[in-house]
Amino acid sequence: MSPPETVSAVQAVPGAVTQPASALDPMVPRAFRVEHVRREVKDVFSWQLRPLDGAAVQIAPGQFNMLYAPGVGEVAISVSGDCSDDSALVHTIRAVGTVTRAMAQLQAGAMVGVRGPFGSAWPIEAGYGKDVVFITGTVGLAPLRPLIYEVLKRREKYGKVIITYGSRGVDDILYERDLHTWRGRFDMDVNVTVHTAPTGYRGLVGSVAEAVNRSTFEGGNAIAFVCRSEALTLAAVRALQQRGMTTDCMYTTLERSMKCGIGFCGHCQFGPTFMCKEGPVYRFDTIERLFAIREL
Amino acid sequence: MQRTKVKPKLAVWKFSSCDGCQLSLLDCEDELLAVAGAFEIAYFLEATRAQTRGPYDVSVVEGSIANLHDIERIKKIRAESKALITIGACATSGGIQALRNFGNYEAFVRAVYARPDFIEGLATSTGIADHVKVDYELRGCPVDKRQLLEVLSAFLNKRAPRVAPHSVCVECKLGGAICVMVAHGTPCLGPVTHAGCGALCPRHDRGCYGCFGPAEGANPASLSRHLAQLGLGERELAELYRSFNANAEPFRKEGAAHDNE
Amino acid sequence: MLTQSNGVAAKVAQRPAEVIDRAGLGALISLLQSDGYRVIGPQVGDGAIVYETLASADDLPAGWLDEQSPGHYRLVRGPDAAVFAHTVGPQGWKRVLFPPRQTLWEGERDGSQFSIEPAEIEAPPTVLLGVRACELAAIAIQDRVFLEGAYVDAGYAARRAALFIIAVNCARSTSTCFCVSMQTGPKARTGYDLALTELCGGGRHDFVIEAGTERGAEVIERLERRAAGPEDLAAAAAAVERAASTQTRAMPPDAEGILKANLESTHWNEVASRCLNCTNCTLVCPTCFCSTVEDVTDLGGDHFSRERRWDSCFTLDHSYIHGGSVRREGASRYRQWLTHKLAHWHDQFGSSGCTGCGRCVAWCPVGIDITAEVAAIAAAAPAAPKDKR
Numbered sequence: 001m002s003p004p005e006t007v008s009a010v011q012a013v014p015g016a017v018t019q020p021a022s023a024l025d026p027m028v029p030r031a032f033r034v035e036h037v038r039r040e041v042k043d044v045f046s047w048q049l050r051p052l053d054g055a056a057v058q059i060a061p062g063q064f065n066m067l068y069a070p071g072v073g074e075v076a077i078s079v080s081g082d083c084s085d086d087s088a089l090v091h092t093i094r095a096v097g098t099v100t101r102a103m104a105q106l107q108a109g110a111m112v113g114v115r116g117p118f119g120s121a122w123p124i125e126a127g128y129g130k131d132v133v134f135i136t137g138t139v140g141l142a143p144l145r146p147l148i149y150e151v152l153k154r155r156e157k158y159g160k161v162i163i164t165y166g167s168r169g170v171d172d173i174l175y176e177r178d179l180h181t182w183r184g185r186f187d188m189d190v191n192v193t194v195h196t197a198p199t200g201y202r203g204l205v206g207s208v209a210e211a212v213n214r215s216t217f218e219g220g221n222a223i224a225f226v227c228r229s230e231a232l233t234l235a236a237v238r239a240l241q242q243r244g245m246t247t248d249c250m251y252t253t254l255e256r257s258m259k260c261g262i263g264f265c266g267h268c269q270f271g272p273t274f275m276c277k278e279g280p281v282y283r284f285d286t287i288e289r290l291f292a293i294r295e296l
Numbered sequence: 297m298q299r300t301k302v303k304p305k306l307a308v309w310k311f312s313s314c315d316g317c318q319l320s321l322l323d324c325e326d327e328l329l330a331v332a333g334a335f336e337i338a339y340f341l342e343a344t345r346a347q348t349r350g351p352y353d354v355s356v357v358e359g360s361i362a363n364l365h366d367i368e369r370i371k372k373i374r375a376e377s378k379a380l381i382t383i384g385a386c387a388t389s390g391g392i393q394a395l396r397n398f399g400n401y402e403a404f405v406r407a408v409y410a411r412p413d414f415i416e417g418l419a420t421s422t423g424i425a426d427h428v429k430v431d432y433e434l435r436g437c438p439v440d441k442r443q444l445l446e447v448l449s450a451f452l453n454k455r456a457p458r459v460a461p462h463s464v465c466v467e468c469k470l471g472g473a474i475c476v477m478v479a480h481g482t483p484c485l486g487p488v489t490h491a492g493c494g495a496l497c498p499r500h501d502r503g504c505y506g507c508f509g510p511a512e513g514a515n516p517a518s519l520s521r522h523l524a525q526l527g528l529g530e531r532e533l534a535e536l537y538r539s540f541n542a543n544a545e546p547f548r549k550e551g552a553a554h555d556n557e
Numbered sequence: 558m559l560t561q562s563n564g565v566a567a568k569v570a571q572r573p574a575e576v577i578d579r580a581g582l583g584a585l586i587s588l589l590q591s592d593g594y595r596v597i598g599p600q601v602g603d604g605a606i607v608y609e610t611l612a613s614a615d616d617l618p619a620g621w622l623d624e625q626s627p628g629h630y631r632l633v634r635g636p637d638a639a640v641f642a643h644t645v646g647p648q649g650w651k652r653v654l655f656p657p658r659q660t661l662w663e664g665e666r667d668g669s670q671f672s673i674e675p676a677e678i679e680a681p682p683t684v685l686l687g688v689r690a691c692e693l694a695a696i697a698i699q700d701r702v703f704l705e706g707a708y709v710d711a712g713y714a715a716r717r718a719a720l721f722i723i724a725v726n727c728a729r730s731t732s733t734c735f736c737v738s739m740q741t742g743p744k745a746r747t748g749y750d751l752a753l754t755e756l757c758g759g760g761r762h763d764f765v766i767e768a769g770t771e772r773g774a775e776v777i778e779r780l781e782r783r784a785a786g787p788e789d790l791a792a793a794a795a796a797v798e799r800a801a802s803t804q805t806r807a808m809p810p811d812a813e814g815i816l817k818a819n820l821e822s823t824h825w826n827e828v829a830s831r832c833l834n835c836t837n838c839t840l841v842c843p844t845c846f847c848s849t850v851e852d853v854t855d856l857g858g859d860h861f862s863r864e865r866r867w868d869s870c871f872t873l874d875h876s877y878i879h880g881g882s883v884r885r886e887g888a889s890r891y892r893q894w895l896t897h898k899l900a901h902w903h904d905q906f907g908s909s910g911c912t913g914c915g916r917c918v919a920w921c922p923v924g925i926d927i928t929a930e931v932a933a934i935a936a937a938a939p940a941a942p943k944d945k946r
Contacts, residue, residue: 026708027661027865028675070664070671071854071861072455096879098456105454110669257877259850262708265868266847267875269897272904277707293820295889327856334856445856453858458851462836462872465922469840470657470867474603474647477922479630487835487922501603512873513834513887522628522923 026262029068029113032089037108040092041172044139045104046080049089049114056086060121061146062253062281066261067091068113069106073099076258078143078280079117083150089114092142092174118261120281122147122251127223130249131159133215135208135236137166140227141174143253143280147225148182159222161188162215166208166228168195191215208232209239219244226252226284234291237284250284271296304353304452307339309373311359311366312393312421316438317384318342318358324441331445334452350376354451360386362393362421374428381447382424385437385540389509390421392437394543397421398555422543434459435490437507437540443492461512463487464504467495476503483523485536488514488546509541516550530554572768572777574785574793579762581780582640582753583614585723588779589684594721597653598686599646604632606646608653611686618643625731625915628924639757641687641725644734645914649843650685650692654699654716655867661850663862676862680715686723688749690742691734693724694912695843697748701906702846721772724749728796730804733915735928738807741912743800745769751776754793765793808899808913808928815935816900820892824937828930829887831923836869838917838925839894844910847875870894895927 036048047067051057059065059079068074075097081090095104106112124147132151136144151158163182167173173192183190191211193204204211208228222245226236233252240250256275259265268275271290273282290296308318322343324331338348355377361367374380385391396404401419405412424430434447434457443459450457460466464486468475476482476498484503486495490511497504510516520533528536537551577585586596598611601618611617617640624631625644635642660676688696700717703710727734727743736742745752750773754765765785768774785793809815839845849868854861868875870893876883884890902910911927918926 025661025675025711027863028673031671031673070666071453071852071858073852074850074863094879098454102454111671113673255878256883257875259848259868263706264703264708264710264846265849266870266897267849267868269893269901272901274905295884295886296820296893330856449854449856449858452856453854453861455852455854458853460872460874462869462874463834465835465837466840466867466869466872469837472607472648472652472657474605474607475630475837475920475922478628478920479604479632479647484922487833487837511834513871513890515830515833515887518831518833518923 026115027260029066029074029115032112032114034106034108034110034112035088037106040174043095043104044092044172044174045095046090046092047103047112048081049091049112050087051114052111057089058086059083059089059117061124061150062122062143063117063119064258064261064280065089065091065114065116066118066258067093067103068115069099069102070111070113072102074113074115074259075099075103076118076261076276078253080142080145083146084153092139094139115261118276120277120279122225122253122281123283124150126251127151128157129159129221131217131222132161133212133217133222133224133240134161134163134165134226135212135224135240136164136227137208137232138168138172139174140229141165144225144227145175145178148178152182152185152188155187160217162217163188163190164208164211164215165190165192166195166211166232167192170194170197170201170203189215207235209235212236212239212243215243217243222249224250226250228252230254230291247285247288248283251281252284253280254282254287255280303334303336305338305348305351306335306354306356306448307350307352307373307377308337308342308356309339309358310341311357311370311387311424312362313359313384313386313391315342315358317387317436317444318356320383320439320441320444321356324445327445331448334448352377354379354381354448357382357387357424358384360390360393360421360423361418361427363417365416366418367427370424370428379431379451380424380428381432381434381451382430383434383436383439383444385435385507385509386421387424388433388435389423389541389544392540392542394421395538397543397548398538398551420543432457435508436492440492440494460491462491463511463514464489464491464493464495464498464508467491467493468498471495471499473499476501477526481526483526483528483536485519487511488516488519505539506537506547507540509544510546514546516546517553520550520554530556572774574765574767574790575777575782576763576785576789577766577780577782578764579614581782582764585751585776585780586611586614586686588776589721592682594682594684596684596686597650598684599641599643601632605630606632606643608646608648608650608685608687614640617641622729623731625733625919626924627733627918627926628921630919637757638762639728639755641753641755642729642757644727644729644731645689645692645916647841647916647920649695649841649914649916650688651695651699651843653683653685654696654713654720655703655846658864658866659712661863661865663860666859666861678712678715680712680719682719682721683716684721684723687725688722688745689725689727689914690745691736691739691912691914692843693722693745693748694736694739694741695914696722698844698906698908698910698912699846701908702844722749722751724752724769726752726754726793726797727800728755730800731915731919732805733918734800734804734913735806735808735915736913737801737804738810738928739909739911739913743804744797749773754796756789756792756796763789765789806915806918806926806928808911809932809935812899812911812931813903813909815931815938816896819934819938820896822934822937824930824934825888825892827933828891828925831925832871832887832891833922834871834887834890835922836871837920837922838927839869839871840867841916841920842898843912843914843916844898845869849874870897895930899927899931
């Protein structure tokens with residue numbers, strides 16, 4: 001392996017044609033070791049990855065990396081760990097396709113490739129002075145977790161902090177340990193609501209929209225971060241609007257096919273945007289019109 | 297990644313077919329040793345008399361289901377196989393022998409065989425997936441040997457095979473071949489046909505015959521309207537779609553649309 | 558440095574146009590070859606004009622014309638021995654700068670470790686001879702995609718920097734040309750080292766030659782030539798004017814606005830009933846840049862590589878995510894192609910993605926014409942608002 005010499009190898013390097021190809025080519029992965037594998041819920045696991053070159057890793061909440069399983073392929077996965085740790089990366093992966101299923105087979109110690117970071121980040125400072133509402137469900141909590149960590153690190157800068165987490169059942173609640181810790185804090189509300197639950201379940205049962213309705217936040221002075229499937233995102237937006245929020249205070253992250261992460265392959269287009277450049281995090285009012293169009 | 301030392305067991309099965317597809321595997325001269333090294337060849341009558349009992353890690357199936365006995369046999373093979381890959385037009389859509397599906401089967405049998413009463417065939421020839429679950433279908437009449445190796449390689453490496461379902465046109469354009477239909481007026485099924493042959497015919501100034509069956513999103517109705525403008529009559533259009541993949545749905549439907557007899 | 562033929566052009570002191578004859582064109586090719594360039598130019602191949610490496614000027618398609626209309630292309634004999642009387646061939650220069658297949662890197666496994674070596678970039682010094690105005694525009698558009706964004710495509714950059722571009726002003730249009738309406742041609746304005754205008758007939762076969770860069774001017778210095786007279790310049794201007802005035806096809810004005818206002822037009826379904834989903838329009842388009850990557854392994858899995866190849870928004874795989882393709886309907890895929898090319902390209906790269914070369918019109922097997930589709934969408938709109946977003 002000829003690892004990139006500096007972290008800047010994965011950053012934009014305008015006019016850096018004089019550097020050796022390996023150091024500047026954003027299409028060439030950097031080698032990382034899988035340091036730890038955590039089984040989260042069924043089909044979902046998290047990797048802690050450490051770069052072999054020992055250089056720092058840089059990524060912001062909301063951004064993604066292209067993760068590569070040797071000989072199998074590459075997938076775009078949002079960062080899901082604490083971004084202030086520049087020595088390691090955490091990614092949470094659901095094994096649903098050929099590449100992610102192959103990744104699920106890898107053990108701690110395996111070497112994988114990483115390209116990135118790519119894409120837009122959650123605007124951490126946009127919520128200063130406002131109530132903060134996170135709306136997510138199942139694995140959607142993964143791209144939001146780094147942002148939640150950042151918000152809690154500077155908790156005093158925000159008003160109320162509310163997490164509304166929807167789950168299909170009681171067995172696929174992601175990061176239960178984090179949710180438990182957060183729920184124990186006096187300075188935030190955590191509403192976990194499940195769609196179906198066994199008899200005797202003592203938590204909330206019902207839709208995320210209902211949970212939003214019950215939450216106590218000031219719609220006129222709030223910011224919302226939504227990470228759900230596209231169909232459920234719209235339901236979340238409607239619920240927030242009913243609480244008096246406007247779409248310029250709502251942010252969401254979307255998913256499209258990604259082959260390069262740097263705007264060359266054309267696959268991730270969403271209307272006039274490239275999801276790897278303008279996305280994956282969008283302020284909702286900027287895509288509201290596109291969002292309504294089928295199969296765009 | 298830990299690699300097990302035990303080689304996966306490979307079986308190659310033949311149903312109603314010409315053997316051409318499994319011969320493609322033997323035709324992989326340079327790579328054949330690598331295949332033999334990577335797999336335990338448990339059943340492959342074209343290659344070896346040695347037979348190992350199931351279960352098999354991967355069964356490669358050639359040929360169509362054309363008689364009652366075939367149905368029983370494919371069910372048994374499926375039950376003994378972890379992965380089942382069909383190869384070729386016969387196994388994926390019934391093959392050239394599926395032309396019987398559009399005629400009078402009894403009359404064919406009487407015309408061809410001296411003792412029709414010995415023949416226990418089905419009135420239709422159909423692909424394997426019509427009868428059992430298939431994990432992967434490789435197209436072609438015959439299959440392309442590089443694609444066959446690619447599928448086996450992908451199986452071994454647990455990745456998606458690089459077998460794109462797009463049209464033959466993509467292969468013409470990647471290879472820099474000039475479109476025979478636009479530049480020469482040659483009728484060509486390339487725009488509705490699944491890639492895989494490397495645009496063999498168009499690269500030799502012939503129109504595509506559709507050996508690999510329908511491409512994803514194929515729109516043969518639009519192509520037929522254009523071919524009619526190039527001078528093809530209804531009968532010629534029907535026959536164009538009724539060859540090796542006559543029973544593959546988009547081709548079957550388009551052939552029927554022009555069959556006025 | 559990368560866009561020598563682009564950026565520097567404006568700084569070249571206006572050098573008066575000069576004239577070389579047919580032998581002079583041959584000398585120009587030989588001279589550049591002896592300087593170490595491979596010269597890629599038009600020649601006849603498989604019944605079409607193809608851009609391939611030339612051994613000499615004798616390989617040029619002397620006396621050939623192309624007849625093009627929707628879904629139709631034929632080479633026919635022309636009235637004279639002109640070598641550039643044809644218009645654009647099926648293959649653009651995209652093949653040179655953005656090859657259909659590229660190996661990105663190769664890897665090797667060693668237990669749980671693996672190593673990756675980036676593929677070597679091949680960028681031999683190359684002359685593109687006979688680049689038309691619409692094709693110069695296409696190269697400029699791909700420059701914006703691969704060189705002028707946040708990331709630089711190293712392979713494209715190297716190949717681009719190795720180019721010497723000889724433009725040819727069109728003296729003829731075919732029925733599929735619409736560069737006038739896209740304001741890209743038929744005269745080359747910028748982005749070339751040398752520009753030629755062929756003057757053939759009436760007993761003469763000459764080329765008016767103009768420099769667009771200093772190095773272009775240096776090459777002219779080494780040729781046998783004479784100063785262009787008023788009659789040469791008038792003949793050259795008339796030739797280009799003829800190409801412009803005989804153009805019959807045009808993109809409707811404000812295609813961007815029309816498409817953005819009609820993303821849900823019923824016409825998308827109508828065009829989908831004709832569209833073959835064959836991808837030809839996107840693959841012949843000189844600006845389409847979509848690509849996919851494929852992982853290649855040997856049977857043992859210890860050697861692997863990653864390859865990049867041309868892709869098209871007409872494939873289902875293009876928009877595939879877990880659960881299925883985003884654009885399942887043919888209508889959605891056609892809409893993606895047309896709205897990206899003519900509307901959203903403006904947001905992404907500051908210009909239309911169309912240069913009016915007409916390749917997608919001619920090489921669509923069933924002759925779907927993007928100019929007609931835009932017009933039909935405008936006509937089908939209830940009352941097209943001038944909404945830009």
